[in-house]
Amino acid sequence: MSKKFPELDANQRKFIEEQHIFFVGTAASEGQVNISPKGMDSLRVLGPNRIVWMNLTGSGNETAGHLLEANRMTLMWCSFTTRPLILRTYGTAHTFHVGDEGWDELASLFPVHRSARQIYDLKVDLVQTSCGYAVPFMDYHSDRDTMQKWVDGKSDDDIRAYWVEKNQQTIDGKPTRPAD
Incomplete structure (x- = not known):
């Protein structure tokens, strides 16, 4: 049975901080x-009502494009270990790009990453938990180093050129504003 909450409590925050992966959902x-x-x-x-995350370069840029049109966002975590739990946060998100007022303050919360495209600041208005009984057990081995190796092989200009080539539009052809 799912439960709804107006904000994250301490146990839910701890659960989020223990996870190695999260999922973001958006739609125009x-x-x-x-x-x-x-x-x-x-x-x-x-x-209790605020989550920020740094979006790194990827093959697409759907979140950015969707938020230009409708700033709704859902984040989801699920336990792959002993405690069956799925946790979702729903809310509205504000997008920050390099050079925007507020970028430096938020970026200082994370390790420096040259391929950071955006930081999303989610105002949480609903938290929902559900059982997760059907989520399989999986073991965490380590983070992949593929992204860092890709970045290490590129100049800042190469990364921006990739954004221009691959990240200007959503798969539906809507603009994304990956960089100015």
């Missing part, structure tokens, strides 16, 4: 719904 008013897995050291819970 029309077109495809996007759900993306996220990892690395890219998420911080700043309060």
Whole structure:
């Protein structure tokens, strides 16, 4: 049975901080719904109704495009270990890009990463938990180093050129504003 809460409590915050992966869901008013897995050291819970996460370069940029049209966002975590639990946070998100007022303050919460495209600041208005009884057990081995190796092989100009080539539009052809 699912339960709803107006904010994250201490146990829920601890659960989030223990997870190695989270999923982000967004959608524009029309077109495809996007759900993306996220990892690395890219998420911080700043309060009972506030979560920020740093979005790193990827093959797509759906979240950015969707939030330009509809700033709704859902984050989800699920336990793959002993305690069966699925936790979702629903709310509205504000996007920060390099150079925006507030970027430096939020970026200082994370390890420096040259391929950071955006930071999303989620105002949580609903928390929902559910059982997770059907989620399989899986063991965490380690983070992948693939992203860091890719970044290490690129200059800052190469990364920005990749954004121009691959991250300007959603799969539905909507703009994303990956960088100015």
